Amino acid sequence: MATTEEIRTQLAELVNDVAGVPVEDVQLDKSFTEDLDVDSLAMVEIIVGCEEKFGVSIPDEDSKQLKTVGDAVAYIESHQ
Amino acid sequence: MTSIQASQGSPYARILSIASAVPSRVVDNAEMCTYIDSSDEWIQQRTGIVERRWVGEGEDAESLSLDCGGRAIERAGLTPEDIDAVIVSTISQFVQTPGLAPIVAAKLGTAGAAAFDISAACAGFSYGLAQAEALVRSGAAHHVLVIGVETLSKVTDLEDRSTAFLFADGAGAAVVGPSDTNGIGPVVWGSDGNQADAIFMTQSLQEVAATGTPSWLHMHGQPVFRWATTAIADAARRALAAAGLTPDQLDVFAPHQANNRITDAMLRHLKLPDTVKVARTVKYYGNNSAASIPMALDAMLQSGEASSGDTALIIGFGAGLVYAGQVIRLP
Ligand SMILES: CC(C)(COP(=O)(O)OP(=O)(O)OC[C@H]1O[C@@H](n2cnc3c(N)ncnc32)[C@H](O)[C@@H]1OP(=O)(O)O)[C@@H](O)C(=O)NCCC(=O)NCCS
Numbered sequence: 001m002a003t004t005e006e007i008r009t010q011l012a013e014l015v016n017d018v019a020g021v022p023v024e025d026v027q028l029d030k031s032f033t034e035d036l037d038v039d040s041l042a043m044v045e046i047i048v049g050c051e052e053k054f055g056v057s058i059p060d061e062d063s064k065q066l067k068t069v070g071d072a073v074a075y076i077e078s079h080q
Numbered sequence: 081m082t083s084i085q086a087s088q089g090s091p092y093a094r095i096l097s098i099a100s101a102v103p104s105r106v107v108d109n110a111e112m113c114t115y116i117d118s119s120d121e122w123i124q125q126r127t128g129i130v131e132r133r134w135v136g137e138g139e140d141a142e143s144l145s146l147d148c149g150g151r152a153i154e155r156a157g158l159t160p161e162d163i164d165a166v167i168v169s170t171i172s173q174f175v176q177t178p179g180l181a182p183i184v185a186a187k188l189g190t191a192g193a194a195a196f197d198i199s200a201a202c203a204g205f206s207y208g209l210a211q212a213e214a215l216v217r218s219g220a221a222h223h224v225l226v227i228g229v230e231t232l233s234k235v236t237d238l239e240d241r242s243t244a245f246l247f248a249d250g251a252g253a254a255v256v257g258p259s260d261t262n263g264i265g266p267v268v269w270g271s272d273g274n275q276a277d278a279i280f281m282t283q284s285l286q287e288v289a290a291t292g293t294p295s296w297l298h299m300h301g302q303p304v305f306r307w308a309t310t311a312i313a314d315a316a317r318r319a320l321a322a323a324g325l326t327p328d329q330l331d332v333f334a335p336h337q338a339n340n341r342i343t344d345a346m347l348r349h350l351k352l353p354d355t356v357k358v359a360r361t362v363k364y365y366g367n368n369s370a371a372s373i374p375m376a377l378d379a380m381l382q383s384g385e386a387s388s389g390d391t392a393l394i395i396g397f398g399a400g401l402v403y404a405g406q407v408i409r410l411p
Contacts, residue, residue: 014311018345018348030188039126041126041302044309045345048309048310
């Protein structure tokens, strides 16, 4: 089972790969759209990437609720 | 018992020529923003589209088909009588019957070539190419003209800001004929009719007659984006493998020009080397559905970005949902 920090690190790599955001900026309190400039299409790719990386399934109605990096990490932790 | 003779085809098929017809009317993002509440910046950032082409005065699906079809036959060094099958892929023949292909076959001057339309939306060129390859190899035809043509501007809802900036017009054609070496790899294709409502017409013809209002092409963009960047990226990888090639052996990647963001995501999945030249004609042409791949290939060949003999991976995907991709040798 991955720890919070391990999930955040892997998520940061994914956000960097998809949207070019520096990995060190991807912190738990950051909002994807407001702080990291991740748009709706990049978000789709990040969600799909999370599903592949962490073996979770994130339905549309849930993905809309994931506003911050912390939201996503918590979701992955509780659904792994 | 009497025996029935079987047709004798060529061992291999290849693309002998490619041509395209680019409509005259340029609609830039500034003009688009007079119809929808949007901005040049948003459209470019989400799609890479700077301008698109719409048919102008005197242009329609038939005229575009004749234009590129005629030039493709010339470039193949053939005459219209050499063409014995014409396949037109389009969702812009706005009657159920007759098809556009028989009209195009007659007006081009073929000697009554077999002719039929196919409906495979944005995968149409690759679907048509797969059929042409099979016809040549089976001996059912010797030279097949495949045309992808669309006038999506006629079904674009200028009040729908989530699709109006995408759809566009254009045509592209290829002549497929017999060859001593293989020029068309195995097709990797399929469909997912469970997502038939992802890209759709808002009304049937009966409803149009009853309501007296037009039917528009609409789309749920995000599910399509998700499908294109996952399942279709994987299908592209399989088409390459089916041809027995590795990414480093590829010269050109020309996916259906739907959106540069889809192309970018596919490139991330496929891990193609930087040396591969990637089609980006969506920037100037918009999304031309069945026409986008041959339009992109012709533009790349004419500009010198791609060369005759190059190995190219093409893949189309769209309403159905349907997809098809294959590796080809450029003429
Ligand atoms: C069409 C597409 C570009 C739309 O992008 P999207 O991110 O899904 O757009 P959404 O409808 O979710 O809207 C995202 C935001 O942009 C806004 N927006 C939508 N259309 C807009 C436009 N034309 N101009 C400006 N803003 C727009 C929305 O209001 C929304 O804002 P909000 O987040 O503040 O509410 C995208 O879904 C796409 O390309 N999908 C693939 C479809 C495709 O290419 N299909 C072809 C297959 S043949």
